[in-house]
Amino acid sequence: MQAFTQLNGLVAPLDRANVDTDAIIPKQFLKSIKRSGFGVNAFDEWRYLDHGEPGMDNIKRQINPDFVLNQARYQGASILLTRENFGCGSSREHAPWALEDFGFKVIIASSYADIFYNNCFKNGMLPIVLSADIVDSLFKQVMATPDYKLQVDLAAQTVSTPSGETFNFSVDAFRKHCLLNGLDDIGLTMQHQDKIKAFEARHQQAQPWLYN
């Protein structure tokens, strides 16, 4: 996994609450057996005016000019600013894969659905929780300011605005450690294989029917 330490990135505002993973990556694209290439279909039903299917030449498709991520000023954005309960619904990891492939490394919202939040960390992405009031003020600043960038520092756990305001955010120590160092957590867990084996032996003795 790619490490994440700091980012000074252009911010794109997606002003909706409860954005679900069906919206982030519609089901027809989940048929792929690969892990990459989902970015062109991120937010497919909002982003294009025609119906998308896997294998289409997306360059030739009809773009929805009203969708915020299609606006010229947000091209190249790496920070997605959005509202509460982002990533609700299906557990599809294709959602963070699509967002990451689209170019987002950081998401800022007042809350996330649990599974989506967890999935982000497995893909070198940082989902940041800030209060609804701060998120609201960031929305106002992004809308009002062309080329609005935020500075994100994972080690310091801060988000800084161009005007010099700094907000702190929390993140679990373990997730932070893995993200800062780009650690593959299967490798980390394998360091505990003796403990897993010992647990398994005790567990089998206590509940032998689980091992039939």
Place this chain on the structure above:
Amino acid sequence: MAKTLYDKLFDSHVVHEENGAALIYIDRHLVHEVTSPQAFEGLRLANRKPWRVESIVATADHNTPTNGWDKGLAGIADPVARLQIETLTENIAEFGAKAYFPFMDARQGIVHVVGPEQGATLPGMTVVCGDSHTSTHGAFGALAHGIGTSEVEHVMATQCLVQKKSKAMQVLVEGQLGPMVTAKDVALAIIGKTGTAGGNGYAIEFAGSAIRGLSMEGRMTLCNMAIEAGARAGMVAVDDTTINYIKGRPYAPKADQWDAAVVYWRTLQSDAGAEFDLVVRLQAEDIKPQVTWGTSPEMVVAIDGRVPSLDLAKNAVQKADWERAYAYMGLQPNTPISEIRIDKVFIGSCTNSRIEDLRAAAAVAKGKRVAANVKLALVVPGSGLVKAQAEQEGLDKVFSDAGFEWRQPGCSMCLAMNADRLEAGERCASTSNRNFEGRQGQGGRTHLVSPAMAAAAAIAGHFVDISQQ
């Protein structure tokens, strides 16, 4: 100290703790074709083997067609979908599994129907699957939740997951449910109260006399929709209903271990005096049949209600949400729910495709005809065994006589990955779990209801209050 059921399940699976994160051991790993190929590929690339093949139970469900089975795999018109189904078969052949129910096997079906039906889901287990509706299995007093594909690979490789313990919520439903009021209505009423983010960070235990009175099918429906309240895991304590359901199923403990298992299982309930971080109470008698009107399961009202008006929105963000929902759903505020006419009906999904669901829908449909304005009324059993049972009871005939289509098992139009879907603008009474924009097909409009409510809507052509008939 008094423990909650969640405490007992979590604590009994901790392998190691460090930095506030626990490594928990996973007993059952359910696998389907959509979220597993990249995980198997990851194992292959890292030259890893599954830690415990015997924990894996797999089936194909999301992409499988619900008709045209006479042509076999060749009947799957979409080559990308076919490849994904074939890839699961190849991966299981290479890596192994305790049980695999491939496309068209007599026991194939929706993974969350198949697991319990086979006795592969047992009380006290930790159960995971690359699927958010894994919360279903919590109905057995198990700790069950959905995971992403990276975690699917992690569980395959290590039999463990890195977890932070959730907070505990208790949802207490006391009293007696009214006639024609089902577990689905309870689930939707709870979500209407908590909101879809209300359960974020929590594991929910459903308790109270109304829950005790539910069958296992009903408890599965309820736990299935815990994720729609934002909680990854939902659960119900073990009782006689649980134990009677499991007895005699293919993978249930056999005679020599059964008694010991039952003794342990009976401890799987919250201790008296156990403390929850949050308690939500509902009175069963207050719950009426529910119908969602919008694009999130929390946008729900009782059948005798109306599409809410904007002045009822709690803040500006919700107001904007509702305005988008009116437009997407093609509905005006204050429209009575019973006046909403539908184009299609879907009875199925991991929420409501079990035998009890089909019986409830058939009881309403018996001797009636699907209304002329309803273009398609689909009944999709949750598994091959549910289908066989229903056919034995003559339910297929009841549905066919009434003008419903009786299909082969699978996820079908719940998420419309196969050919079963809504066209843009079509309105559907659906027994599934999500009414998100585009969920059942781009531009499709979903109203979530119980099986009996869906059948009644199919007959009337619009929503009707079955508790008043």
